[in-house]
Amino acid sequence: MFDLLHTAPSTKARRGRLTTPHGVVDTPVFMSVGTQGSVKAVDPRELRELGTQIILGNTYHLHIRPGMDIIRAAGGLHNFINWPLPILTDSGGFQVFSLATIRKIKAHGVEFRSHLDGSLLFLGPKEAMQIQRELGSDIAMVFDDCPPHTSTPREFRAAVERTMRWAAECREQPRAPGQMVFGIVQGGIDPHLREECAKSLVALKFDGYAIGGVSVGEPEPEMFRAVEITEPHLPADQPRYAMGLGTPAQMVELVARGIDMFDCVLPTRVARNGTAFTRKGSISIKAGAYKSDFRPIEEDCDCFACRHFTRAYLRHLLNVGEILGLRMLSVHNTRMFVRTMEQARAAIENGTFAEFRRDFVANYVPTQKVLLARAAAADR
């Protein structure tokens, strides 16, 4: 299901192709986040026009609203939301541990109260896999225990042990036709824990492996370290997915560290605050500097927003609260993330990835605002 097409000299970057029931995904890939069955403010036509290959849905959120009765009656998530291309579903583990009020962690899952109405719910490996089977996603994720990055060594160990046990339970559950299941490696920044967790999951023979416990508010060096100590223990011939990451420069750095798949709420989240991503970093389109700037957000961008609207107009729309403003920034930002991965793929194929990475990271100046938004994005 995963073909490794090219590797890059002098880095760990990989060019691959993942075949799913709903089509092919070229990697490295940025996956847009559609937590509640919609990539925020963007419609499916716009997503396809900007080159989106695969989107995310979320078990926890979709299970609560609209509920599985409705999605089952619709014939699965693809039908319900009218998205014919691949979908990856997160298991809900992250959300149970970050959004919900946990009542009790039990042997086979977590009893928690919904963040919405406080109703008592239970989610564990069996339930998460059943929901994902009914959602009919192309890639399902195991139900893991994702602790805060500030946890104690004892807490990290307990989370890894639970994650490994739950992964084995997930592995035994039935799947939707053709559905792949990815394991999730936890373990903080402890190399032994990460290795132990990775090896235990690899022994279970999943279809791909994710690095979890990143994008949970940790400083950037810890995030890179978590990836660096995990990646060597993952099989070369299967896809690797860094969950919840990152900025464009972080994604390029993670491609160089052997990661194939990314998802992040940043492009649409910061759009709603008027922030646009460019090749040189992010800019606040609301700034007075753009009030008579009749250039597109980014001169050489091919997105719908850049082909049709100026910074001055988008600034006006954002300042008066017109939805078209945040819509167009969401389109542009998503295109910027998707395009960065297109450029990375081309560079790997051409054997120029090392130069691409060097130039990209040198030109890209991350703003504090976006880094803070990334930290806050842990409530996704």
Next chain:
Amino acid sequence: MFDLLHTAPSTKARRGRLTTPHGVVDTPVFMSVGTQGSVKAVDPRELRELGTQIILGNTYHLHIRPGMDIIRAAGGLHNFINWPLPILTDSGGFQVFSLATIRKIKAHGVEFRSHLDGSLLFLGPKEAMQIQRELGSDIAMVFDDCPPHTSTPREFRAAVERTMRWAAECREQPRAPGQMVFGIVQGGIDPHLREECAKSLVALKFDGYAIGGVSVGEPEPEMFRAVEITEPHLPADQPRYAMGLGTPAQMVELVARGIDMFDCVLPTRVARNGTAFTRKGSISIKAGAYKSDFRPIEEDCDCFACRHFTRAYLRHLLNVGEILGLRMLSVHNTRMFVRTMEQARAAIENGTFAEFRRDFVANYVPTQKVLLARAAAADR
């Protein structure tokens, strides 16, 4: 500039064609409201796909934000917002009298405080026409005095006298190349006042005539009466525009009373509350009845929303606060208004307008919710 192509037997309905610098407008026509330079939540491509021929902009709002320096630097409103088809601009009279805090009504305009930041501004015939010239709209409206429908006879008379005097001033101002100017008839439901105002404006030879002082919170019978007592005094060979109206059934009734042009915020405004217009009246898509309803909003609708999404999915989006929900209802509702006018035009051409009107109004059951929203829309 206006060609009267067909008239309907047994009603006053007319099929016309208005030629403007940015293209032809087939009448009767529904014009989408883009007060601040954007039809709320809908993009220009979507507007064109759903058959929008002309949109509105607003002098008062655009003058305050982004301000004329920026729109002038952009080369006018069409360029600024990237809308290549016709634009009609309202003069700001209605907004000054409904939104702003009036400080003093003077001989040549109104001194008022901005509803946004309280800054002191002045708008009169000369200023309103200059702004509209710089906006470069295809149709400019005169600066009128639009009193509340609860005004006294003395207040209505004063408003009409001021409106006539200001109309004469507007008539003398320079225009953008090819720009048309429409007069606005005031006078409440007093036949003598309406006649006097209409005749005075017609003597000034405007390019078209609007009926103002409607959609200001008055009961529906008063609205129809204001139109019925005004229309006979307007030239048959020029376009007539009922400002701020109405529901689909009201528009059909007004076409039957000889009106050619309409604008209303209803389609996009009620969309943001989850209300969809259909041929049978409006429905609240958030209602539990639609939770497993996998039909489109309206079975025979050709809009983007109805071609792609179900009621169940749109209900979910609205309930979880996803922007795509209100976007798609805005698209559908606008299409429903535009299509009603397409159907009216075809019926006039085919000589079947009387039947079309009878069937349309008989099938259309207005909801109290929408009628209240129309009343509230007086703050447009």
